[in-house]
Amino acid sequence: MDKALESAAQAFAVSRRSTPAQRQPALLKxxxxxxxxxxxxxxRCARPARSGPWCSTRRSRSA
Structure with a gap:
């Protein structure tokens, strides 16, 4: 958590000195x-093994 806060503080120090046009590419990304x-x-599916257009979140009643 400390590392995240430290990184955010460093990023803010840089971004506050930049113009909106300079920040735009990063924000769009x-x-x-x-x-x-x-x-x-x-x-599309909760489990990668059930991927594809046939994947459905509904369970069939025959199971």
Whole structure:
């Protein structure tokens, strides 16, 4: 936890001296990360072994 706080403090010291135009690429990259993970094939199913278009979160009644 201390390392995370230390890193955040260092990042803030740098970012507060930068312009919005300089910060924009980094913020856009951060914003794109969840979208990239959401579109990955393994994000469709809870278990990677059950991946693919046939994957469903519903259980069949025959089981």
């Amino acid at each position: 951060i914003a794109d990360a969840p979208e990239a993970r959401a579109s990955s094939p393994t994000s």
